[in-house]
Structure formats: C-alpha cells, structure tokens
Amino acid sequence: MLDTVQAATPMKPSLDEKALARALSGHHFIGGRFVAPRSGTSFAVVNPATGHEVARAAEGDADDVDAAVQDAARAQKEWARMPARKRGALVAQCAGVIREHVEELARLIALETGKALRTESRVEANTVADVLEFFGGLGSELKGESVPFAPGVLSVTVREPLGVVGAIIPWNVPLLLMSLKIAPALVAGNTVVVKSAEEAPLTVLRICELMARVLPAGCFNMLSGFGPECGAPLVAHPKVRKVTFTGSVEVGRIVAKAAAERLIPTTLELGGKSPMLIFADCDFEATLAGAVTSMRFTRQGQSCTAASRIYVERPIFDRFVAELAKRVDAMVMGDPLDEKTDIGTIISTEQLAKVRGFIDEGCATAGATGRACSAMPTDPALANGLFIQPHIFTGLSNDSRLVRQEIFGPVTCVFPFDDVETVLAEANDSEYGLAASVWTNNLKVGLDLAHRLEAGLVQINQNLVVQANLSYGGVKSSGLGKEASLESMLEHFMHKKTIMVKYT
Numbered sequence: 001m002l003d004t005v006q007a008a009t010p011m012k013p014s015l016d017e018k019a020l021a022r023a024l025s026g027h028h029f030i031g032g033r034f035v036a037p038r039s040g041t042s043f044a045v046v047n048p049a050t051g052h053e054v055a056r057a058a059e060g061d062a063d064d065v066d067a068a069v070q071d072a073a074r075a076q077k078e079w080a081r082m083p084a085r086k087r088g089a090l091v092a093q094c095a096g097v098i099r100e101h102v103e104e105l106a107r108l109i110a111l112e113t114g115k116a117l118r119t120e121s122r123v124e125a126n127t128v129a130d131v132l133e134f135f136g137g138l139g140s141e142l143k144g145e146s147v148p149f150a151p152g153v154l155s156v157t158v159r160e161p162l163g164v165v166g167a168i169i170p171w172n173v174p175l176l177l178m179s180l181k182i183a184p185a186l187v188a189g190n191t192v193v194v195k196s197a198e199e200a201p202l203t204v205l206r207i208c209e210l211m212a213r214v215l216p217a218g219c220f221n222m223l224s225g226f227g228p229e230c231g232a233p234l235v236a237h238p239k240v241r242k243v244t245f246t247g248s249v250e251v252g253r254i255v256a257k258a259a260a261e262r263l264i265p266t267t268l269e270l271g272g273k274s275p276m277l278i279f280a281d282c283d284f285e286a287t288l289a290g291a292v293t294s295m296r297f298t299r300q301g302q303s304c305t306a307a308s309r310i311y312v313e314r315p316i317f318d319r320f321v322a323e324l325a326k327r328v329d330a331m332v333m334g335d336p337l338d339e340k341t342d343i344g345t346i347i348s349t350e351q352l353a354k355v356r357g358f359i360d361e362g363c364a365t366a367g368a369t370g371r372a373c374s375a376m377p378t379d380p381a382l383a384n385g386l387f388i389q390p391h392i393f394t395g396l397s398n399d400s401r402l403v404r405q406e407i408f409g410p411v412t413c414v415f416p417f418d419d420v421e422t423v424l425a426e427a428n429d430s431e432y433g434l435a436a437s438v439w440t441n442n443l444k445v446g447l448d449l450a451h452r453l454e455a456g457l458v459q460i461n462q463n464l465v466v467q468a469n470l471s472y473g474g475v476k477s478s479g480l481g482k483e484a485s486l487e488s489m490l491e492h493f494m495h496k497k498t499i500m501v502k503y504t
C-alpha cells in the first residue's frame with residue numbers, strides 16, 4: 001500500500017503558479033488521493049524560461065504502476081455499472097470545474113512547458129473543457145446493432161468497455177492530448193491510469209485532482225515518471241486492457257511491440273512532417289496568416305501537425321517567403337507568462353540541442369538559406385531560457401534531414417513548385433502521414449489533392465489543430481487508430497459483444 005499524503009493544493013483556483021507547482025510536488029494521484037511514490041524518489045520539474053527548478057515530480061516505478069492499476073481495476077467494475085448517460089454527465093461536470101480553473105491551469109502549463117499564455121496555454125486549458133463537454137454528451141451513443149441472423153433468433157451486438165486503459169502522453173500539449181484519451185475512455189466505462197511526460201507532470205496532475213472532485217475514486221489515476229521505468233510497466237501490467245500513446249515514432253514502436261506481446265489493442269498518435277501546398281491563385285493574405293498559424297511557431301513548432309514543409313507555386317514563391325519571414329519577425333519572443341508574448345521556449349535542453357543541430361545543419365548546407373526570424377528576448381531574467389529563433393529555410397533538397405525528419409522545433413522548409421503532379425509526389429514522399437493542407441481558390445484542384453494526399457487530416461484553406469468530433473490520427477508512420485470523435489470512442493475504447501437469443 002502506498003502512503004496517502006496531504007498535498008497543500010488549494011480548493012479555489014490559484015493564480016500563484018509557483019506555489020501551486022510546489023504544492024503538487026512529489027505526488028502521484030491514485031484512488032482519489034495524492035500518494036507518495038513507493039521508492040521515495042523524485043525528479044526536477046524545470047521552468048524552461050528561467051532554468052529554475054519549480055517542483056519535484058514523483059518518480060514512478062512498477063510498484064506505483066501496480067498500485068494505480070489495481071485501484072483502477074477495482075473502480076472500473078462499479079463505474080461500468082453506472083448508466084452511460086450518468087457517466088457522461090459526470091465527465092461533462094468535470095468540464096465545469098476545469099472552466100473555473102482555466103486561468104490557473106493556463107499559468108501552470110506556461111510555467112512548466114514555456115508555452116506562451118495568450119497564444120497557447122490559455123487556449124489549451126479551454127480546449128480540455130471543450131473535449132470533456134463533447135464526450136460527456138455522448139453517453140447514450142454507445143449503441144450496438146441488431147443483426148438479421150435467422151427466424152426465431154434475436155441477434156444483437158452490445159458495446160462494452162475494455163477495462164483499465166493505460167494512457168501515455170507527451171509534453172507538447174499534455175492537457176489536450178490527455179483529454180482526448182481520458183474523456184472517451186471514461187464515458188465508455190473504462191477507468192484510466194495516465195503516465196505523464198517527465199517534462200510536464202504538474203498541470204495534468206492538477207486536472208486529475210480537480211476531476212476527482214466529481215468522479216468516483218480510482219476512475220482517473222495519474223503517475224509521473226520516466227518512460228522505461230514507469231511507462232513500460234504500465235503497458236506490461238496484466239490488468240491494463242488497452243494502451244493509448246502519443247509521442248515519438250521510436251517509442252510508439254516499443255509500446256506497440258509490448259502491447260502485441262500481450263495481445264491488447266493500442267492507439268498510436270506519432271507525429272508528422274505535414275506539407276502545406278500553396279497555389280498562386282490562393283487568397284494571398286489569408287494564406288500568409290494561415291501559414292503563420294500552420295507552422296505552429298507560437299508553440300515553438302512543437303506540434304505534430306506543424307506545417308514543416310511548405311510548397312509554394314513558383315509565381316508567388318519569392319514574395320511569399322519574404323512576407324512570411326516579415327510576419328514571423330513581428331512575433332514577440334519572451335516570458336511565457338507575459339500577455340505580450342507570442343513565442344515561448346523549447347521544452348528542454350535536450351530538445352533545444354536537437355533543434356539547434358537541425359538548424360546548424362540547414363545553415364551549413366550548400367545552396368540553402370536559413371532566415372532567422374523574430375528576436376531573442378533581452379530580459380536578463382530570461383538569460384538561461386531555452387529560446388531559439390524560428391528559422392525559415394529555402395534551397396534545401398528533398399533528401400535533407402530537415403525535410404525528412406520531424407524536427408519538433410520552430411523550423412520550416414519552403415520549396416517552389418511548378419505543377420500539381422510533381423508537388424503531390426513530393427508532399428507524399430514522406431514516412432509520415434498525419435496532416436496536410438491545400439491553399440487555392442480552385443476547388444477542383446483542392447478536392448482532387450485532398451483525396452490524393454496521404455494524410456489522416458487534409459484541410460483546404462485552413463489548418464486547424466485537432467477538433468472534438470472530427471476523427472484524428474495519422475497514416476503511415478504517423479500512427480494507428482483515431483482519436484477525438486464518437487467513432488474513436490466506440491472503436492478504440494470499447495469492444496462489441498454479440499448476444500444471440502433463440503426464442504422459438
């Protein structure tokens with residue numbers, strides 16, 4: 001049994017993100033309570049804008065995983081017996097609690113991830129409530145079918161929850177990506193154990209605590225820890241009946257192999273190298289604004305759907321690149337908690353080194369030009385912050401590492417093109433297939449490309465992030481299975497049982 005500890009987290013929303021971070025320190029959340037890790041060990045949570053340690057995170061291991069999964073398994077029996085609409089109503093009620101705490105959650109996520117409050121963190125916190133509300137309304141949609149089989153035999157299918165769901169999440173949009181997993185899992189009658197990302201364990205822990213004010217104990221449990229020590233035992237635990245993972249392709253493969261060994265289903269959401277195809281007949285200003293949003297530079301490019309390859313029809317290529325650089329120049333990089341800031345920091349020194357490596361390589365490539373945009377912050381308090389200037393590259397060839405690999409930083413590569421077939425082939429020439437967008441006023445061209453682009457999500461004249469109610473998930477190495485929609489809940493968090501009744 002783990003020790004229950006009294007965390008000094010406030011009942012009311014707190015706008016003192018540093019005090020809240022300290023209060024959340026050193027805890028998992030299991031069975032409706034904060035608990036200390038069995039090992040007694042913890043690791044640092046660092047504010048990437050200053051380099052200062054803001055909290056300690058509980059370092060979970062297989063013992064903690066076992067405690068959380070056992071509790072979740074106990075709670076699941078009762079939870080699954082609750083009428084589905086009641087479960088949905090409770091999940092929707094959680095949305096209300098989250099809404100009351102949006103400002104608090106936004107400040108806390110900005111503190112631990114370096115994502116700017118106005119452009120990213122507040123938006124993300126609100127989206128969590130939106131996702132919970134959406135799935136909360138779907139309780140009565142967990143329907144089966146009646147199947148014509150034979151006279152005198154009633155044959156029906158019913159949908160049942162899978163049991164305990166293990167959810168492993170990354171650090172880039174941890175609140176949103178977690179909500180896309182826990183909301184459908186819970187409404188479907190499963191209970192969940194979430195393993196947070198080592199870089200961003202605090203805000204998701206607070207959300208777990210807030211939701212426990214509404215949900216029965218044990219329905220939603222949260223562990224922090226490292227991948228091999230805490231994530232792997234979660235996938236391997238005999239009582240975990242499904243795993244849903246968002247993160248790198250590399251770890252996605254490890255998770256899928258471990259799940260295959262146990263013959264449990266997995267959903268994998270694994271990043272991308274998303275192309276943006278811009279035709280000369282597009283609405284130039286709207287497309288420019290769309291490109292700025294698409295590159296996700298407000299999130300320092302740390303987005304799986306970031307437009308990291310932009311193909312522009314030759315007649316407008318030079319003008320487009322020049323205007324794009326100007327737009328990014330006008331963006332303000334600085335303190336994530338400052339309302340004026342557009343662009344915050346990279347998440348960690350490891351990621352910063354990785355992104356720098358790509359930028360240096362691009363700049364050193366013969367024939368390539370890397371435009372450094374925006375400006376580094378000058379505030380001495382941010383001198384150790386993990387800031388990096390966004391880069392727009394031209395002149396790279398399609399076999400450059402910058403064009404082939406997911407950089408997960410504020411870097412985009414722009415190319416000219418002359419004809420539809422060539423640009424389509426280039427766009428599809430990627431290991432990834434998550435998202436794509438086409439910008440044109442010729443709907444014939446746009447729709448034709450929408451059908452022929454190899455991606456899970458194609459948008460014409462916009463490039464939004466994942467939306468509740470729209471199936472989301474990649475093809476090729478970008479993943480397996482869908483999230484965010486009713487179908488994703490039915491297909492990935494439930495199984496169909498056939499019941500036959502011979503009545504004559």
Ligand code: NAI
Binds near residue numbers: 169172
């Ligand atoms: P990662 O894939 O290593 O981490 C994601 C999650 O998996 C974390 O919670 C981590 O603790 C967990 N994990 C790691 N090893 C595990 C294992 N053996 N078993 C179970 N769980 C494990 O991603 P990382 O290292 O943070 O980022 C590396 C790269 O991955 C990024 O540069 C980016 O290219 C990509 N990435 C893509 C994301 C997306 O949204 N598609 C999100 C985060 C990273």
Ligand code: MG
Binds near residue numbers: 248251
């Ligand atoms: Mg990793």
